[in-house]
Amino acid sequence: MIKKRIIPCLDVRDGVVVKGIQFKGLREIGDPVELAKRYNTLGADELVFLDISATHTGNALMLDVIQKTAKELFIPMTIGGGLKSSEDISAVLNAGADKVSLNSAALNDPSLINETSEKFGSQCICIAIDAKWEEAEQDWYCYTHGGKKRTDVKALEWVKEVEARGAGELLITSMDYDGMQQGFDHELLKKIKETVSIPVIASGGAGNARHFADLFLDTDVSAGLAASIFHDEDVSIHEVKDLCQLKGVPMRHV
Amino acid sequence: MIAIVDYGLGNIANLTNALHYLGYDPVLTHNVTKLKEADTIILPGVGHFNDAMNRLKELDLLPVLNELKKEKPFIGICLGMQLLFERSEEGDADGLGYLPGTVKKITGSLPVPHLGWNKLDSSLPSLQGDVYFIHSYKVHTGENVVATTTYGEPVVAIVQKDKLIGIQFHPEKSGDQGLLILDQALKGGFEL
Secondary structure: OOOOEEEEEEEEEOOEEEEEEOOEEEEEEEOHHHHHHHHHHOOOOOEEEEEOOOOHHHHHHHHHHHHHHHHHOOOOEEEEOOOOOHHHHHHHHHHOOOEEEEOHHHHHOOHHHHHHHHHHOHHHEEEEEEEEEEOOOOEEEEEEOOOOEEEEEEHHHHHHHHHHHOOOEEEEEEOOOOOOOOOOOHHHHHHHHHHOOOOEEEEOOOOOHHHHHHHHHHOOOOEEEEOHHHHOOOOOHHHHHHHHHHOOOOOOOO | OEEEEOOOOOOOHHHHHHHHHOOOOOEEEOOHHHHHHOOEEEEOOOOOHHHHHHHHHHOOOHHHHHHHHHHOOEEEEOHHHHOOOOEEOOOOEEOOOOOOOEEEEOOOOOOOOEEEEEEOEOOOHHHOOEEEEEEOEEEEOOOOEEEEEEEOEEEEEEEEEOOEEEEOOOHHHOHHHHHHHHHHHHOOOOOO
């Protein structure tokens, strides 16, 4: 039986891991290569690095981080943040990434999904979506630029489109739940799973091990992602996996 | 010397990293002389079956690969394993035809691609752990199967016949378990 994946996410700015709370207020927390190795030992099933550098130098430092990590870490690694073109994607894949996550660039030019899934294979194109509930319109909308800019694209329409264009996986962040540590946004995630058949990574809202177990018992998502609770050691990946296993959710143990 | 067949398809950076980590010194090449000099051939691959076959043909690699697969250990990984078979639904194309069987789209109610860690089932104790799969097509064969996994239905995970080995998952991305399997494949394969 396929295992549900637990994925720590490392936000990297200018080569250093930082964390964001509801996409605001960043602080430095460590060397990405060291953290990646630590998470591998602690049982992470996969790692996501999000490059939030605003400068070209920052992006170059990111390639260096990927290269160093890939030499010592033999679990899947997804890279996202600031990738705009086939050339950008090629560079991170050559540096050692297994998958890329595209957000703003895909919304700006959806044909990029077709182009890159054909060129590199669907399996390495993960579309990241920052979704926020709009009370007035009674629907979820996609945001870009790290959650700062609202678009007119409805999240549930967008997931259908990206699947049709060749995306291999979705990384869904609920902006309403992110940083709140009150559990994942099951309602949004269930609606998305009803709409698409590609695997979904859930992000935003994890505060404890129970939240992951609830996520997997209540929705059909394939993976749960979190950042700060793992970085701050509020909860360990082992605790999460032990509880999930106890509740009957299949987990990989290392 | 291990030669990784370089035909422009797939992400070989991590396969190379894993081989270095295991103490091997792989060469990435599509040069016929170098391929002939190698002790072991690895055929990697990520992407479309049809594109892969076309690239191998454009580089005129079919005759040399056909010769080498009889002479030395020859390991196909992921799409590289699927290419070893007769035919694929992906692009409706002929494969290398070294092994009997075809490649078909994964169907059923589970998400496609089959993506994530799944448990190997094998009579061999060394092939029992979780490994990382990522593929949308799977091999249909009843012969030469060394390990399977279950994704709604059985999925062929490792095949072996004489000097030929096919690995559907990514051993270079399957943690320590995957590195052990890769090493075992390179050291002569799986003893049945």
